[in-house]
Amino acid sequence: MMTSALITGHPLGSKANARYALLTMSRIRKFEEAVEDLFGRGMVHGTMHLSIGQEASPTGVCMALNITDQITSTHRGHGHCIAKGADLTRMVAELLGKEIGYGGGRGGSMHIADVETGNLGANGIVAGGIPIAVGAALASQMMNKGTVAVSFFGDGAMNEGAFHEAANLAAIWKLPVILACENNKYGMSSSIELAFAIDHLSERGLAYGIPGVTLDGNDVSAVYEATEVAVKRARAGEGPTLLEFVTYRWKGHSRSDKNLYRTKEEIDEWKKKDPILYFEHVVREKALLTDAEIAEIHKLATDQVIAAVNEAMKAAPADPAGLLDAVFKKVSA
């Protein structure tokens, strides 16, 4: 069921689109490296979950969406946020607990949402965002908005009741929702072999009458193409699609992970399937981008992330004075 990139005639076959895809993946990679460094220096409170190695799925999915389309994300959500168009400075600021951060320092890494780009938020609860995306799709259907909702979730979420209840509702009501499973092979330390008795997680779609597809989640072109098909189905009122993107996280689950449950060889093997290097290889082969252009794109992403970190560092820390007023939205008269 693995598909491969069909770059010729593909939407990513244009120079501009290829450039955008590479820039987005690079921005995610550089952002994750930057916040990892800040965490290592004790400047980020709490913990965080890095998506290095998984940059292709958020990039490919979000390129197939409009800004008015909505997403729900996960604890490993920096990539979804960036791919949907969030401001890097406000993201770093949130991790540093600053007033200008997306949540004003009240949410941190696991709770960044961005109304302007249709991001309904990352989520600290595994599978927590799936029913919410289904509800967003219900609103789209009831209000004839023509928008699509995508729920990103990991392999672990597919064993939560919330996935099953949400998938069923999406199917019976033919909602414009895409269930985007990023199967990175481990739910914290439990491998999919321990947690599932099926070969492909996309098979679960069958149980609800939802088409399910398994793809190479490190091939941004394949992700994009599959998402486009699912978006078309959704907008045409044909209902939900389950997409399984097979990928791998290079880093531990969170910062205190010793990788006792997997081997160095396995990690090294997946590093060879780096989605960024793979896409660079493809665009070089197809002469879409030159080496100089590729280097320039990475430089741009690096500069943007450094600028964001420097600006966020200078911002004022979040102020406890406003906390009590932040719990409820004011009732307008």
Place this chain on the structure above:
Amino acid sequence: MSKFDYAVIMPKMSMTMEEGELLGIRVKVGDVVKSGDVLFDVATDKIDMEVESPSDGVVKEIIGQVGSTMPVGAPVLMLLTDTQVMSFDFNSLPIEAIVPVVPTPGIEVPIVVPFTEPVVVRAVPKARVIAQNRGINLQTIAATGPFGTITYEDVTNSQVFGANDARKASNRKMVAETIEKTRGIPQITLSRFSTHTTASLEQGSAHLVSTWARILRRNAHFNISTLDEKAHPHVGIALIMESKYGLAIPVFKDPDLSAGTDLLAWIQLTRAQALHGKVPVEMLSGATTSIFDLSHTKISSAIPLLLPSHTTALSVGAPQAAFAESEICLTVDLRYCDALEAAQLLDQLIDAL
């Protein structure tokens, strides 16, 4: 190829980690390393961890001492890396660029009435409050309530004379003797209804006090001391209020000259001080008139009593809900003005209110 300087630091690896022990260094200066190669081992309070190279490169310098404990963020070794590694050393930032977190005061906790009696005395809260106000030692009260508890009625029905009761009695006597002196003065009391608008007792008092002072300043012949028959340079308003020891009569000098909010705060503070039996000494003299404000009660009006040397006295009754009006009474010393002038004065006051 290797072109970027990069310091590999003692990394924070758990939510609580602040420092780590450098267990061993696996590379030496000049070694070529690949991304993911282990550079050194670290022990923390929770776990032992391997720290890997973030990029391909060459080891340039070893800084950390094996066996030493290093704070999070301290450089352990320097690499020359092939690609630029994200690294932010904010120790080089000017201090003022990093705004310190300002702690805000905690949420105010309502003040609980302090209990001063020994804990062995069982009493309901209201009995304690009354005993404290009257200066009664609860140990002198016989308990009739369940579990040997002193009840509200045990205190109110008891014949015990509290320490404050004595002060109250002598205070009462003093006020009565003072009033006695002005009894023979020819006087008249006039009254008129006034629309009630202000929100709280204090706001009402402040408004009345400042307006009355302004009217008296404008009509200086009512601001005369009967002792020397001269006009006072100041308007001093004695505001009669409740205190721990009976009535207190603090004097607000030239209240019309202070801003409305200041006066309100001044009156609120004085009222609180009076309840604790402590009025500032400079507020105990200098009155040229008095106000008896009953608007917090259900009393509709009271005839104001002249205090010695005053030519006027004012009282305010409680607003009568049905009419949204309260009655204001004015007493004047007829030796210094006639009744019609007094009527005009009261009209001026109420129109100004």
Place this chain on the structure above:
Amino acid sequence: MSDRMLTMAQALREAMSIAMDERPEVFILGEDIGIYGGAFGVTGDLYHRYGKERVRDTPISELGIVGAAVGAALSGMRPIVEIQFSDFTAQAMDQIVNQAAKIHFMVGGGLNVPLVLRAASGSGTGAAAQHSQSLEGWFANVPGLKVVIPSSPYEAKGLLLSAIDDPNPVIFMEHKLLYKIPGREEVPEGGYRIPLGVSRVLREGKDLTVVATGIMVFKAIAAAQELEKEGVALTVIDPRTISPLDMDPVYESVEKTGRLMVVQEAPEHGGFLNEVIAKVATGPSLGSLIAPVVRLAGMNIPIPYAPQLEKAAVPQVPDIVKAARNVVANWR
């Protein structure tokens, strides 16, 4: 009897109908609320009047439907979820507690969840331990949720309309015995609102302040009427919403009566009305108390099945009468 002496079920239905007429974004979803008309008949004929889209039958899937309601509320709709028995909120707890309640706060105010979750609550129908609980205290302990407990048809209609208007998630706990009892006052026609967070003083008496919620308001008034004959005068206060909680009328009343009693159906241990006692103990009216506070609540047991056991498990009118009489007689 006037034709406006509605039952609570009728009053709630009227409120939902008015809200759906006023706002196209209001819709109802839940189990058996369509053709069936709701397990307690609250939605009644709304399915026929507003159609299957806006009166939406769902599978038995509490977590899914509350989650879908959260997502719809985030995206411009105003869903009203009916949970057939409040006990089933346990199935949907993640979406209520971790999602709906916290989203507005966590994301810094950019999103909000205008969601109403109506649930049938309380004992007295013989439905036993998994269909009879009073769980309002759970939700009152979660910042970000408003919690409403209507005590009569009049309150139910005005409070539900305010809950639907509210831009935040509101848990609306309806006691199932109150559904069919006609109220003590007429329910006005039209869309009147009762603001959330304003307590109501239902009667004033000099001897004892009684704070009660839901069906216990009904019982406290019955007790007050009985005690009036013996010259014991009760003040009865219905907070109507326990989150936010309006304590001022309670403080004012305790200053006059010097005595406080709280009555709730939920188990005593950790129950919400303990919060009322704590606020009096730490608040301005403590010094007015002339008697220990009296607490009447459900026994610390699951609700039993047999009618005599079920009755014994929660406060009844004679319990309130007896406790009130004693506290007034013993503490003067």
